Amino acid sequence: MSVTAIVLAAGKGKRMHTDVAKQFLPLGGKPLICYSLDVFEKSKYVDEIYLVTGEDAIEYCRNEIVGKYGYGKVTDVIAGGKERYHSVWNALAAAGPHSADYVLIHDGARPFVTEEIISGNLEVLKTEKACVTGMPSKDTVKISSEEGYVTDTPKRANVWNIQTPQSFEYSLIYEAYRKLIVSEKEVLAKGIQVTDDAMVVENFGNSKVKLVEGSYENIKITTPEDLDIAEILLKRRGL
Ligand code: CTP
Ligand code: MG
Numbered sequence: 001m002s003v004t005a006i007v008l009a010a011g012k013g014k015r016m017h018t019d020v021a022k023q024f025l026p027l028g029g030k031p032l033i034c035y036s037l038d039v040f041e042k043s044k045y046v047d048e049i050y051l052v053t054g055e056d057a058i059e060y061c062r063n064e065i066v067g068k069y070g071y072g073k074v075t076d077v078i079a080g081g082k083e084r085y086h087s088v089w090n091a092l093a094a095a096g097p098h099s100a101d102y103v104l105i106h107d108g109a110r111p112f113v114t115e116e117i118i119s120g121n122l123e124v125l126k127t128e129k130a131c132v133t134g135m136p137s138k139d140t141v142k143i144s145s146e147e148g149y150v151t152d153t154p155k156r157a158n159v160w161n162i163q164t165p166q167s168f169e170y171s172l173i174y175e176a177y178r179k180l181i182v183s184e185k186e187v188l189a190k191g192i193q194v195t196d197d198a199m200v201v202e203n204f205g206n207s208k209v210k211l212v213e214g215s216y217e218n219i220k221i222t223t224p225e226d227l228d229i230a231e232i233l234l235k236r237r238g239l
Contacts, residue, residue, distance in 0.1 A: 001102070002101050002102070003046050003100060003101065003102045004049070004050065005046050006050045006052065007050070007051050007106050007108045008052050008088065008107050009108035009109075011023070011080075022221050022222075023108045024057070025227070027227070033051075033061075033065060034065065036113050037049065037051070043115055043118050045118055046118070048075045048100075049075065050075060050076055050078055050095060051066065051074050051076075052077075052078045052088075052090060062077050075095075083194070088105055088177060092173070092177050097171070099170060102125055102170055104121060104166075104167045105168075106164045106166075109220050110220050110221070111221065111230060112217045112219065112230075112237075113164070120212050120213070121167040124212050125168075129205075130166075130198065130201045131166070131167050131168075132162055132197070133163040133213075133214035133218065134160040134163050134214060136160055136161075137159040141154055160211055163220070172207055173201065176203075177200055180204050217233050
């Protein structure tokens, strides 16, 4: 069984409002991106890693991240694209159509992924073709109209907040992404915003997507207060 991880670090981090992109901000003495890379590097399940970053950060990542911290499993540092789904596709395309049996796609902005989460995903892939990490929503969720009125309240037990990794049979996700890229214009014309990998399978993959529990600590660093929370979580883990 061969397993590839794609670690995404090509976003601009607009909601963080910092000069340095959030994935490279210091956290506990090293760049934030290092935490997830550490976990995939050390994982007994993962064979290789594709790191995706901005065109202008490739050299920095090669020297100051992959070289400096010795991530031997990183096969290549790839240039990402405008949207997250472009970045994922660039990595899949660089790896090629038959690069591995399974692929785990992870937001580099989620430093608290663990080996248990990775093994939980791969356990599910023994019987399913696609699974996504998430946690049941703690809050009640409401659907709103464009005008900002409540139109629906889904049953809370059936509402999940989605995290990464999102994990797939490699050929399934490769083919689904290829179809998305080919029909990108129509997708955009319909007003669909592709914000995660599961959506690509839901729309183009012809496969069910299983939900698998991650952890409430597997947060995405998105806005400034998330960095404060990350510091607390680091201390809690003794990192
Ligand atoms: N990402 C990426 N390529 C993009 C956009 C996002 O690789 N074109 C990555 C980010 O680096 C991040 C993950 O996808 O690790 C999740 O995206 P998000 O949290 O939205 O990060 P940003 O897009 O950087 O932040 P923002 O939306 O606030 O600009
Ligand atoms: Mg974004």
